[in-house]
Amino acid sequence: MSAPPLLYDLRGRRVFVAGHGGMAGGAIMRRLASEGCDLLTAERDELDLTQQAATEDWFLANRPDAVFLAAGRVGGIHANAAYPADFIVDNLAIALNVMRAAVKTKVRKLLYLGSSCIYPRLAPQPITEDQLLAGPLEPTNEWYAVAKIAGIKVAQAWRRQYGVDFISVIPTNLYGPNDNYHPENSHVTAALIRRFHDAKLRNEPAVMVWGSGAPLREFLAADDLGDACVFVLKHYSDEAPLNVGSGEELSIAQLAHLVRDAVGYSGAIVFDPNRPDGAPRKRIDSSRLAALGWRPRITLAAGLRTAYADFMARTGALRQR
Numbered sequence: 001m002s003a004p005p006l007l008y009d010l011r012g013r014r015v016f017v018a019g020h021g022g023m024a025g026g027a028i029m030r031r032l033a034s035e036g037c038d039l040l041t042a043e044r045d046e047l048d049l050t051q052q053a054a055t056e057d058w059f060l061a062n063r064p065d066a067v068f069l070a071a072g073r074v075g076g077i078h079a080n081a082a083y084p085a086d087f088i089v090d091n092l093a094i095a096l097n098v099m100r101a102a103v104k105t106k107v108r109k110l111l112y113l114g115s116s117c118i119y120p121r122l123a124p125q126p127i128t129e130d131q132l133l134a135g136p137l138e139p140t141n142e143w144y145a146v147a148k149i150a151g152i153k154v155a156q157a158w159r160r161q162y163g164v165d166f167i168s169v170i171p172t173n174l175y176g177p178n179d180n181y182h183p184e185n186s187h188v189t190a191a192l193i194r195r196f197h198d199a200k201l202r203n204e205p206a207v208m209v210w211g212s213g214a215p216l217r218e219f220l221a222a223d224d225l226g227d228a229c230v231f232v233l234k235h236y237s238d239e240a241p242l243n244v245g246s247g248e249e250l251s252i253a254q255l256a257h258l259v260r261d262a263v264g265y266s267g268a269i270v271f272d273p274n275r276p277d278g279a280p281r282k283r284i285d286s287s288r289l290a291a292l293g294w295r296p297r298i299t300l301a302a303g304l305r306t307a308y309a310d311f312m313a314r315t316g317a318l319r320q321r
Helices: 023-032 052-062 077-082 084-104 139-162 188-202 222-235 252-263 287-292 300-319
Strands: 014-018 038-040 066-069 109-113 165-171 173-175 206-210 216-221 242-244 249-251 268-272
Touching: 014 023, 023 173, 023 222, 052 084, 066 084, 066 222, 077 084, 077 139, 084 109, 084 139, 109 139, 109 222, 139 165, 165 222, 173 188, 173 222, 173 300, 188 206, 188 252, 188 300, 206 252, 216 222, 216 252, 216 300, 222 242, 222 287, 222 300, 242 287, 249 252, 252 268, 252 300
Parallel strands: 014 038, 014 066, 066 109, 109 165, 165 242, 173 216, 206 268
Antiparallel strands: 216 249
16 A cells, blocks of 8 residues: 655654653654654643643743644543543643644644543444444543543634644554553553552462453554554544554453463453443444554554563562662
């Protein structure tokens, strides 16, 4: 397949990655290292993106040409249930403040990261982009989902009214370096890594996994997402969001066994059906992105080994402090 037209050249541009310390933002940073651009970042203690005035002041002082908006409050089912106000308010504020500041300072291009949880709970599978707002959301993460839907719609509205080149992508479930490995507040892959690792250290005979293990999910390595985001920013310009997935689907039970193998834990896996499962199935259709010429490259087994190595490196660094 021939390469799509280059619509935005990153060489020599000032590029702000909002959320550079997170899993998605870190992957985008690694990918941008070979693009010949001037990378801009801001630590959380330096810039609170939930504060409008501070965000606008930073944009006025730094004048980025392009923005990857990967910042946000994220977490798994437990975190969404425990902190609904934080999830909806913080993510709404970040999207509004960054995009408003980008318009004010005439940013040339902005890419907003949505989430596949924005789709209806019982959407037809695989889920196409036109399923957005076609049905009720999954209750266990609706606060986060509403905020991410609003972010996509804000990007579309700015584009329609002011002609700015704001685009959005909708990634599937992510895993990889810089993930949050809290055993309860993290996403499923990172939580499983932590639980199996702790069980291995304690020689525990079994690990309890939330839910029945039956729900079907799709998982994408963070570095594949980083590559996709840079590809989309360079080669795509339209208000319709683009799905970004791996194209491979497996059950939570299958994922648990793969994580157990990556960690090297030899005990049993026990499922707790009294815990929520979330949506029964969630596989996205990435054919529109594939038609542009992008494909994922990292297998789940290889990606899980990288994620576990990252977990070990980070926990080892914490012990040395």
